[in-house]
Amino acid sequence: MRKVKSLILSLLILLSLTGCAEQKRLEKVGLIMLVGYDLGEESSLSTTAVVRQVSPEFESNIEIISAENETSKGTRAIMNRKTSKKLVEGQLRVVLYGDELANQGIGNTLNGLTRDSDISGGIFMAVVEGETKKILESSYKDIGDIGQHIYKLLEQNMEEELIISSTLHEVSHDYHSIGKDISMPILSREGESITISGMALFNKGEMVGELPATDSFYLKLVRDHYDSGTFETQISTEDLEETEMEGLPSELSVVLATIKSKEKLELTNYEVPEFNLDISLNARILELNAEIDLGDPNKVVMIEKAISKSLSSEVSRVIRYCQDMNSDVFGLGQQYRSSVKNSELTEDKWKEMYQQAKVNVHVDLNILRTGTLD
Incomplete structure (x- = not known):
């Protein structure tokens, strides 16, 4: 009986220490939930990140951080210098592309994402009408966490079979395939809400056209x-x-x-x-x-x-x-x-x-x- 009590006490101490370690770890990092890429000045890359930060009291707040550089990893280094917490991508859920960048090509950033072992192949990808920075930095009456909102918007529409699935794995596969091109949802702002307004069509890495949202049924009907x-x-x-x-x-x-x-x-x-x-x-x-x-x-x-x-x-x-x-x-x-x-x-x-x-x-x-x- 004494051995059993000792074992239970040891487990409780271990769980307590583990909880403290987890809390301290979360206090030191900023969790990147969503990343938006736009065409920057002089053809540089503009990156905007939606970052969740956890306080010692386990209260989370959302911060929007942006930077410009020649590469996506370069912009992340600059963003790290703008925050007191180390930015990590292990919780990344969504990647967005501004339509101007999508028209010029997403190949470089797409390859960078697939080579990063910290990033899941199941993250969602979409195009934004206009600039991602503008849509992410804007305030919305009923949207507190813009990153979580966009993630849930894409998730439920894919689960309800209203649009095709466009995960990093699927987009990368189509990009590197001979005889098949990428398609992903287009997001736009309508007043105080964000909506799926269409489907982007690509020729390899370049966006060349779009279908209205009502045509997404026919796209999925043939493609899937x-x-x-x-x-x-x-x-x-x-x-x-x-x-x-x-x-x-x-x-x-x-x-x-x-x-x-x-x-x-x-x-x-x-x-x-x-x-x-x-x-x-x-x-x-x-x-x-x-x-x-x-x-x-x-x-x-x-x-x-x-x-x-x-x-x-x-x-x-x-x-x-x-x-x-x-x-x-x-x-x-x-x-x-x-x-x-x-x-x-x-x-x-x-x-x-x-x-x-x-x-x-x-x-x-x-x-x-x-x-x-x-």
């Missing part, structure tokens, strides 16, 4: 797949049977929920090149802004065909736009390389072929049920 998404689309009443058009608006809004999707991309002609893209969707109709009896199987089939046609057209439109921007965010080049033996495909060669590629899109929607009570 849905496990349980929600999306609102429009169908023209011209695509419905004439007997069902009476009293309906020219365009119907349909909300699809619990979306599960699969995509199949197949190279059918390597000379053009030409692809077949088949996408199958299982979903239920959550809402429809018209009086249509969805208990009638024939009318459900009619809606399925109309939505399938609309989605096929929209996906084709987005692919054509990405081709015009010469941004292969869908990885058509990767499919070409894996399908054509000894293709010896280079990035430059594929970019010439990509803009002339033909993609035949076919979307097949299967409505599983039409409401939660069906």
Whole structure:
């Protein structure tokens, strides 16, 4: 019994000492939670960091620190000289790029991030409309911790499948791949809030275009797949049977929920090149802004065909736009390389072929049920 009491006492002392050591360690460091990169003066790099500092009473406060230098590591050294605590990146959650820097290229900073063993490959990456410094240093009525707010904003939209995932690991993989380009969310300020306003399209390391936020569904539909998404689309009443058009608006809004999707991309002609893209969707109709009896199987089939046609057209439109921007965010080049033996495909060669590629899109929607009570 005495040995047991001694063991418990020793553990309590050890835990107490460990807690004190942890507290002292946190008192000495500043935790970088978010980093924003902008184009500085004379083409230098401007870095803005959101730093969390912990007081001896374990109260945390947020500090915004910025510096300019030729390299990201150089700016961190300058920022260290502006604070009493050593800056560490082990808790880094988000990296942002100002759109001007993104237009010129993010390759140097991206390579620096991937080479830093203290930085997790799971951090989120995004582009900011304007300068990251301006959006981070601004005050917001209902946002206390800007770094945590942006992290949670990106996290919940990726978890809800509203946008594609853009972690450091995924972005770096696409950047170094032949036949696939980067895409990441675009953030912008709207009054007292920050919103995801679109998706940035890259040609290798340079941002060359953007899609509106409403098109992020089609981007994810082709690039990835849905496990349980929600999306609102429009169908023209011209695509419905004439007997069902009476009293309906020219365009119907349909909300699809619990979306599960699969995509199949197949190279059918390597000379053009030409692809077949088949996408199958299982979903239920959550809402429809018209009086249509969805208990009638024939009318459900009619809606399925109309939505399938609309989605096929929209996906084709987005692919054509990405081709015009010469941004292969869908990885058509990767499919070409894996399908054509000894293709010896280079990035430059594929970019010439990509803009002339033909993609035949076919979307097949299967409505599983039409409401939660069906």
